[in-house]
Amino acid sequence: MATEESTFQFLPWAQSAGGDFNAINTDGSVRALQFWQKLVDDKVATPEVLVLNQPDLGSQFVAGNIGMIVTGCWELPRFAKEVKFDWRVALMPIEKAGAPRASALGELAYAVPRTSAHPDEAFKFLEYIYAQSSRDWNEYGWLPLDQTATPKDPKWPEAYAVFAEQMKYARGRGPSPVWPKVSKAIQTAIQDTLTHKTDAKTALDTAQSTIDGLIK
Amino acid sequence: MLQSGLVKYLRDGKGFEGTLIVAAVLYLLVFAAFPLIYTVVMSFQEVDMFTLGTLVRPFAGLTNYTDLFHRPEFAPIVWNTMIFVTLSIAFQLTIGFALALFFLQDFPGSTYVRGLFLAGWILPALVVGAVWRWIFAGDFGVLNYALQSLGLIDGQIYWLSDPAYALYSVIIANIWLGIPFNMILLSVGLAGIPGDVYEAAEMDGANVIQRFLTITLPMMGPTLGAVVALGVIFTLQQFDLVAALTQGGPANASNVAQYWSWQMSFQTYEISGGATVATMMIALVIVVAVIYVRSVQREQSF
Numbered sequence: 279m280a281t282e283e284s285t286f287q288f289l290p291w292a293q294s295a296g297g298d299f300n301a302i303n304t305d306g307s308v309r310a311l312q313f314w315q316k317l318v319d320d321k322v323a324t325p326e327v328l329v330l331n332q333p334d335l336g337s338q339f340v341a342g343n344i345g346m347i348v349t350g351c352w353e354l355p356r357f358a359k360e361v362k363f364d365w366r367v368a369l370m371p372i373e374k375a376g377a378p379r380a381s382a383l384g385e386l387a388y389a390v391p392r393t394s395a396h397p398d399e400a401f402k403f404l405e406y407i408y409a410q411s412s413r414d415w416n417e418y419g420w421l422p423l424d425q426t427a428t429p430k431d432p433k434w435p436e437a438y439a440v441f442a443e444q445m446k447y448a449r450g451r452g453p454s455p456v457w458p459k460v461s462k463a464i465q466t467a468i469q470d471t472l473t474h475k476t477d478a479k480t481a482l483d484t485a486q487s488t489i490d491g492l493i494k
Numbered sequence: 495m496l497q498s499g500l501v502k503y504l505r506d507g508k509g510f511e512g513t514l515i516v517a518a519v520l521y522l523l524v525f526a527a528f529p530l531i532y533t534v535v536m537s538f539q540e541v542d543m544f545t546l547g548t549l550v551r552p553f554a555g556l557t558n559y560t561d562l563f564h565r566p567e568f569a570p571i572v573w574n575t576m577i578f579v580t581l582s583i584a585f586q587l588t589i590g591f592a593l594a595l596f597f598l599q600d601f602p603g604s605t606y607v608r609g610l611f612l613a614g615w616i617l618p619a620l621v622v623g624a625v626w627r628w629i630f631a632g633d634f635g636v637l638n639y640a641l642q643s644l645g646l647i648d649g650q651i652y653w654l655s656d657p658a659y660a661l662y663s664v665i666i667a668n669i670w671l672g673i674p675f676n677m678i679l680l681s682v683g684l685a686g687i688p689g690d691v692y693e694a695a696e697m698d699g700a701n702v703i704q705r706f707l708t709i710t711l712p713m714m715g716p717t718l719g720a721v722v723a724l725g726v727i728f729t730l731q732q733f734d735l736v737a738a739l740t741q742g743g744p745a746n747a748s749n750v751a752q753y754w755s756w757q758m759s760f761q762t763y764e765i766s767g768g769a770t771v772a773t774m775m776i777a778l779v780i781v782v783a784v785i786y787v788r789s790v791q792r793e794q795s796f
Contacts (some may be wrong), residue, residue: 280743281761326632328655328744343634393547458762469745473657 279328280469282446286316286382287332287348288468289451293349299452300493301459302467303486305313309373311478312469330473336412354419354434360374367437369444369477379447386450404475421445456492463488504570506639530776534771543763546668558770567754568736568748574661575751578668582732583725585669587718588635590676595710598684608681615674623738626667630654657747660740667735672728683717718793720774723786727779751775 289299291314294304317323324344327335336353338344340360347368357365367379372379379436389401411427414420421441432438467481476484525622537558539551562568581765597608614622629636630653641647653663696703733752736742742757743751749757751771757770 279741280745281741324633325652329660330655338633351535384790392764459764462762465746469743473745473747474658 279327279331280465281331282461282465283332284456284468285464286384286451288464289449290370290380290382293449294370295376299454299464300489302464302488302489303482306373308478308482313481314479315471315474325472328469334470348381351415351421351437352419353436358434367440369440381383381444381448382446383423383450454493455472459492460489463492506653516614533769533772534776536766537773539766541765542771544586546765554766560768562767567749569597569749570746571738571749571754574747574749577661578732578750579729580730581662581665582668582672584723586672586676586720587686589669590673590703590721591680591718593673593677594680595686597681607713611674611677613674614671615678619671619732619734620634620738622667623735626663626670626735627654627739630663630667632656651720654740655744658745660744660748664736664739667739668732669727671735672725675728679724680717681716683714686717687713716789719792720786723782723789726782727786730775730779 282494285299288310289412291306291310292298292307294312297304297307297310301307314323318325318327324338330338331350332353335344335347336349336356337349339349340357340365343344354385362448370379370381390397394400408424408427410424411424412429412449414422414427415438416431423445428442429438451457452460463485467478467485470476470481471478474480504513538628539558540554541551545551555766593608594610597604608776632638632650632652632655635653635655636651640646643652651659653659661781690714691709692705695709700708707747728750732750733756736748736753739755740748742753752775755771755775757768757773
């Protein structure tokens, strides 16, 4: 759907093919978006991806209506409890052998306002958050970015191994102070392409010129 | 002595009326006038995340407006909003009117069933949206299942994710949501038409259609005007259904002004852009509100 989620989902595909948020109209990005378009056109993926969000599509997987889903480890606690069939976790696919792997990261940017009266306390709070990183996986199904904060006895060990491997290729989005607008340009390109309003190349060229105007 | 005098003044004297007026005016000032004026002011300023906390911001003149008109999504969204409002009201009004006339007939249980219709209207629009989302779901929705079982369609219709249908799906849900309200208001109007007028017409040999066209419609005029005006205001406020059903997607196919305003303000933080859309909607609603007030005044003069 046209939210940050679609940018989050698309960037790894573009990055793996040689693009990125500031080079979104490269040949690789266009091929990645064309691939998505083909998935929907061929009914491999339901057109409902245009309006459903990640948890909705996760529920379709739990219900056995979807055979494969690209989502994050935060769905593991629910899937482990509710999925009634045999299922596994795999690395994100790459375009061809030797292509770089990629994955997306989120919720990494913290801001302490310049006018804050308690900046030191804010930093102490951040330190506390990161000191708790080793609890992320077992309690919330989140993978800590801090490589030293590995959980002692990870739940779902097979899945953990895959996600830990995938994490090596993960990149944050941006960061950019105008990120919501950058992201919106990418979302628009995805929606316009999947609905055949325009082709992938034109849509991503438009996104690129919007983004160029934003980040200069 | 003084204290009891004050209490007495506030409870019985002119002070009581004054307190009521002050309370009402204060409420309007804080919760209606301030946000309204603030929105209009923001539409002429440069507002971003960092100037949110202050009131004094760079004056932007009309740039927010010209910027808005030049956006590629402006024309489609205005068009969508017009379709949304027109179709919603046309169907809410005709179906609501038909139901109001139907329940005016004296048959067992008519008043109870009419009351039950309100159940749909008191549901929060978000809940209604969630239910309609299941009905409209492309792959596993009830509507597609029903249509396929009846042999009316072959493949699935992607009600919410096909750009050709998305807006109309939201409109259908909105019509459903608005019918009970229209019906109740129109029922009240119908009940106000004196029965002897119909009796006299019947004696003069006027048939049902003549009675409807020459008595019911003209006497319902002010009520209909009021209902249409309220309908325009409510439809322009209809945010929850869009949020629950399509979020304006796919590719803005079902995006309407009120949702666009929210998207700009709270998703991409183009707060002045959102305020600009809201200001233009305020202007439209004021026009409609004037029509509504005049319609109500005419109704009272009967």
